[in-house]
Amino acid sequence: MALEWKKNVREVTPYIPGEQPQEGKLIKLNTNENPYPPAPGIKKLISDADTERFRLYPDPDVTELVDALAEYHGVGGDMIFVGVGSDDVLAISFLTFFNSDKPILFPDITYSFYDVWADLFKIKYETPALGEDFTINTKDYIRPNGGIIIANPNAPTSVAMEPAAIQSIVASNGGSVVIIDEAYVDFGGKSVLSLTEKYDNLLVVRTYSKSRSMAGMRIGYAVGNPELIKALNSVKGSFNSYTMNMLSIVLGVESLKDEEYFRSVIGKIINTREKTGVSLERLGFKVLPSLTNFLFATHETVPASVIFEELKKENIYVRYFDKPLIDNFLRITIGTDEEMDIFLKKIGGIIKNFKKMKKGVDI
Ligand code: PMP
DSSP states (O other): OOOGGGGGSOOOOOOOOOOOOOSSOOEEOSSOOOSSOOOHHHHHHHHTOOGGGGGSOOOTTOHHHHHHHHHHHTSOGGGEEEESHHHHHHHHHHHHHOOSSSOEEOOSSSOTTHHHHHHHTTOOEEOOOOOTTSOOOGGGGSSSOSOEEEESSOTTTOOOOOHHHHHHHHHTOTTSOEEEEOTTGGGTOOOOGGGGGTOTTEEEEEESSSTTSOGGGOOEEEEEOHHHHHHHHHHHTTTOSOOSOHHHHHHHHHHHHOHHHHHHHHHHHHHHHHHHHHHHHHTTEEEOOOOSSEEEEEESSSOHHHHHHHHHHTTEEOEEOOSTTTTTOEEEEOOOHHHHHHHHHHHHHHHHHHHHHHHHHHO
16 A cells, blocks of 8 residues: 555654553562652542532643742742643743754753654754763853753763753853753752743753652643743643643642652652662662662673563563663662662572573683
8 A cells, every 4th residue: 555645744753661561560660750659638639529620621821730839939920831741841842942943952861852852843953972970061061052951860860960060051051941851850959940030041840750759640840931931831822722631730739738748758769769779889780879769770790681671570670771872771760668679689689690690601
């Protein structure tokens, strides 16, 4: 069959998210989800939800959530834009702000959705290389460009940048929008959110998916100068008026009310992260310094691809990227202490077996 229409199809290579098995008992450390439930008030709100209202469309301006986020961060409501997870917010931001003939800039190793959106929207891009220690070199971002996006802390490396370095990039690029993707900042990174009051070209993007344990509800937002937010709302309003569903809006507001629970969950994850990092180093891993809810690690002798496959056989899922420069690393989401104990035991066994097998072959 000729399928003549195919010549007009927009060709894209989609982003491939980590596996999301729906059944079976497994330890899931592959998509940076939070191992703890969302704030207790969320459950109660769902059981009390006024389902009669579901027949109506939600508020297209999402005022309730916008106002709650504005109050939480101490900024005006005109500085907040919300969307269906930060992927939605980021995609709309690419479409809105990256519209120049000059290439946009982002690191060669970073969130692998950035080049997908750039390709989808036909945006030119350049990817300066990270340093050997996986750090971002500020100087690489001080040259003509059509926009900049940096994840801080970066993913999948887990390495964070100092706010002063980001500030110098923002200050040197007044002619383009600089997006800082702070998906993981709550786990010990330093935010530049407060700089949005000072710089009209800085957009900070956040998510409820990691620190707020609400990946399933798809809530993300951006904070920036009112003119940036206005531009985002114009593009969003030209695409889909009602992105956020009613339930996510009210649950997003509720989550912000329980700061104590939020802090306690983050504290537990940081604690488990530090312990897990030390244990991995004892097993012969090099672990990058993490300020996120995951670790990026490489083993001195056992290939990451082997560990990845062997862990899967044990029903433990971690993330492996078969990409240049990082194809010998594993990205390991921090689970509960119990999950990490099982993970460490299994990974210890895999390493021991591999070494035994190698010795056997060598003899
Ligand atoms: N930014 C980064 C750096 C991420 O790792 C992720 C998670 N895949 C996202 C944004 C998107 O998260 P969400 O759409 O769940 O908010």
